[in-house]
Amino acid sequence: MFGHRLLKLATGSGERRFASSRQSLQQVQRENLSRLLSQVAGTPMAQQTGLLAGMSWEKFTSTQPVTDYDHWRQAIEGQRTLGEQGLSRSPVSRFQPTSGSTSAIKWVPYTKQFLGELDNAISPWVVDLYRQFPRLLKGRHYWSMSWVPTSLRESMSEEINDDLQLMSLGKRLLAGATQAVPQNVSLARTSDDSLFATLAWLAADPSLSMMSIWSPTFGLGMLKDMARWREELADVLASGQWGQRMAGVKNPGCPKSPKAAAMLREWDGALNPDFFRALWPSLALVSAWDTAASGPWAKQLHELLPQASFQGKGLWATEGVVTIPYQGRHTLAYQSHVYEFQNPDDGCVYAPWELEIGQEVMPLLSTGSGLLRYRLKDLVRVDGFNQGVPVLTFLGRAGTTDLVGEKLTAPALDTAIASLSLPDAVTPVCTVAVDDAGQGKPGYLLLLEGQADRPGTIAEKVEDQLQQHFHYQLARNLGQLEPLRCVVHPGMRERYLQQCRERGMIEGNIKMESLQYWPGPLPSWLSALTKVPAVADREPAL
Known part of the structure; x- marks a missing residue:
């Protein structure tokens, strides 16, 4: 182009x-x-x-x-x-x-x-x-940024959701001409409507050659939402009409693609690499976080989009940039x-x-x-x-969590979890420090996504590793902390992300972190899961 x-x-x-x-x-x-x-x-x-x-x-x-x-x-x-x-x-x-x-x-x-x-x-x-990925020159790109919560949309400028706004005006105009998704999707009434419109534009574009997002969990969520909305997306792409989705947005424009509509109607909604390869045959690169706790989720995203190369993001924060991928x-x-x-x-x-x-x-x-x-x-x-x-x-x-003087760090947890041989279908989501992990004592909950027959055994192995750290072992010996518990659920990632949203975090800006402190009472869904004893022959259940 x-x-x-x-x-x-x-x-x-x-x-x-x-x-x-x-x-x-x-x-x-x-x-x-x-x-x-x-x-x-x-x-x-x-x-x-x-x-x-x-x-x-x-x-x-x-x-x-x-x-x-x-x-x-x-x-x-x-x-x-x-x-x-x-x-x-x-x-x-x-x-x-x-x-x-x-x-x-x-x-x-x-x-x-x-x-x-x-x-x-x-x-x-x-x-x-x-220079590294010359196929990017031949198709359109999708660059995402943080998604503003629905409650803030009326008070925000229209620039707020667009990665291109980080460029100078001239470069922004040039880059805008290469984009698969128009900027006005950010003006929708709700985050759901913005996301729906984004997915419609992406599904309609077989020339898509780059998908640049921040959190890989956001990318996985987009693919899951495409499955959830596939019938409605098919209706929009077949008719070229938004229905109620972009109400209130001036000159919203709407993609039309009978071919993509037919593909969505034939799709059973299973997240299958073959479907996404057929939908986006020109996809050359996916760019997202892939280090620290984001690593397992980046791997899952890449497995669903195998036709594309994968590049890990540099370290960016809203407050500034630290590193960029350059020469590998x-x-x-x-x-x-x-x-x-x-x-x-x-x-x-x-x-x-x-x-x-x-x-x-x-x-x-x-x-x-x-x-x-x-x-x-x-x-x-x-x-x-x-x-x-x-x-x-x-x-x-x-950061360090220090409920009772145990001084636990994310690297210590990463090392403990890395020593495990987790089942292939189980992925660590986060370990949360909580004020009441049972019996009225503080402690730690290891949240895992997937299915595990013996969560208690996993917890015991992590606990053994953590007790090699002096301050943690002392807190346990003094009875100040409950032993670490392992909580497994097939939808744990989405539950974690929803909890982050409820605590004021911004969609797309949420990193998967190894260690967090959740003050106050447990969320009701987590409280229900932790009532199930963490023993070898029981699974958490809703």
């Missing part, structure tokens, strides 16, 4: 700059800091911490605090709701909603400078995609923000040019949004260097 060639040309200069400056990592980072300080100096938040334009790297890192969202919350809300002065003099395009595993919605100011920083990461990624490695997006890395054990902070292979660290971002030394609660390992630029592997969330 001609649009792809124009987009590749437009992003070429950004990729060449990324490629040619890799040996100048320290110089680029110091220049990024100087440019950033010129925008944030003089704002009320900068004055509070004595930040000045022209500060050296050393002065900046020694005088400015490491922060989280709570440090900036009041200032952001004042700007968003009252029009007060913001965190940066760069104009704000919008406030992007995001959420974490333990927090409800946060708002990140997307300024002109910040969007330019994101564009500096997207350009080399896009050029590298076309997750390379620090060093042209974008100002980066530092903190050792979670001793708090020491390193500049990116000070990192060494094997270190496990958490990224600190200072970005054009005005967030400075902002700690992402993600753990990455330094696995090498791409001509001087760190190559980082995402290991999972860096």
Whole structure:
């Protein structure tokens, strides 16, 4: 397609700059800091911490605090709701909603400078995609982002759901010409209607060559919803009319494909690779998270779409980008923000040019949004260097659960679960720390999807592994924690995702995490499942 060639040309200069400056990592980072300080100096938040334009790297890192969202919350809300002065003099395009595993919605100011920083990461990624997967040039693409909850839709701008909004205007127009799904699907009344319309456009497009999403569980959910709505989708594609689905959206447009309609009517709804291969014969690439707890779900998604190659996403957060896939490695997006890395054990902070292979660290971002030394609660390992630029592997969330002093971490759980020989049909979803795991004591519940004849045996093996950690063993010996319990259900992934949504997290933004804390009483569905004794001859049941 001609649009792809124009987009590749437009992003070429950004990729060449990324490629040619890799040996100048320290110089680029110091220049990024100087440019950033010129925008944030003089704002009320900068004055509070004595930040000045022209500060050296050393002065900046020694005088400015490491922060989280709570440090900036009041200032952001004042700007968003009252029009007060913001965190940066760069104009704000919008406030992007995001959420974490333990927090409800946060708002990140997307300024002109910040969007330019994101564009500096997207350009080399896009050029590298076309270089590695030339079949992408021949079909349309689907790029997704976070899906805004129905309750927020009336208050949001129409830009909010579209990955293309992370690009500059010119590149956005070019990329838009290559898309399988028009932007106006984000304007539907509900999330369900947006998703239905997205699936209709995708089903109607046999030229689809790329599907770029974030969470693989979101991709699996899309395929499952296509099966659930197959009759209604067939009606829409046969008639070219939405019915009630896009009511209220101006000029909604509607795809029409008698062939796709017939395929959907003949489909029995089973998630079968043969059906999706026939529906999307040109699909060349699926891009989604595939590291840490997302790995098993990425594997399932790829198995359903075997005609496509699979590329794991880099580490992106709503607050900024850390790595991009580049030349087959997750390379620090060093042209974008100002980066530092903190050792979670001793708090020491390193500049990116000070990192060494094997270190496990958490990224600190200072970005054009005005967030400075902002700690992402993600753990990455330094696995090498791409001509001087760190190559980082995402290991999972860096948080620790500490119900009674047991100090349990996600890597400890990952190691324990990896030591098991789980049945092929069983996949770990998450381990949740709960205030009452039985007998009025706190404890941990390992949630598994599938069918297992002996969940109690699985739980005992994980418990044995966890008791090798001093603080966990001590808490168990003192009777402070219930033993870990294993809860198995065929629909556990969807139940977990629904619980995340109910806690304020945003669809498509939900990572599968190895370890979470769910405060308060258990959800009713989980309480019902845990009433079944975790013994070898019993299965959880609804």
